[in-house]
Amino acid sequence: DGGITQSPKYLFRKEGQNVTLSCEQNLNHDAMYWYRQDPGQGLRLIYYSQIVNDFQKGDIAEGYSVSREKKESFPLTVTSAQKNPTAFYLCASSIPAGDGTEAFFGQGTRLTVV
């Protein structure tokens, strides 16, 4: 079955550590996205990538980094510079055509700082 796989589902991080969230898709989509969800805040865009080896900052990129070495993979690193990383992180992908095709989402990773 085609879809988006995020791992792990739950992640605990000690303060000062970097952690990497995995996102893999087998939908052959060119575009991939990372969103952060906080209670009552909706979803906010962290980074997006329209094509391999290229990515752009979203609205809240500070303290995060990404890479796009393969079309199928778009990992997100939460660095120690991110002051409040506890949140629910969602990865998505889409065909970046001009007709507003819908984005497909993974099941999310819940990150908690301990």
Next chain:
Amino acid sequence: AQKVTQAQTEISVVEKEDVTLDCVYETRDTTYYLFWYKQPPSGELVFLIRRNSFDEQNEISGRYSWNFQKSTSSFNFTITASQVVDSAVYFCALSEAGSPGAGSYQLTFGKGTKLSVIP
């Protein structure tokens, strides 16, 4: 800048009641796309519908219907005869068309409306 407002933070209804979720948007583009997503407790966002700015026809899909009105910049979602399985957070989202490669396809989400259907 684009913006999506979902004024209803939480709604509770009794099973079999009808319920309407409101969505108001702001954009300067003449070409844009509106979406509704459902987020059940499992966390994954499930796509429900897409509507482009040139198509103001209302749409019905089973118990779900959507009312798009450009005059009021609204894209409301109605669930008829609600069921417990409809309990979820519902997000309205907007995407501006932009130009190819310009990176304008990312979605701007509202803050969501949490719907609780009580048996």
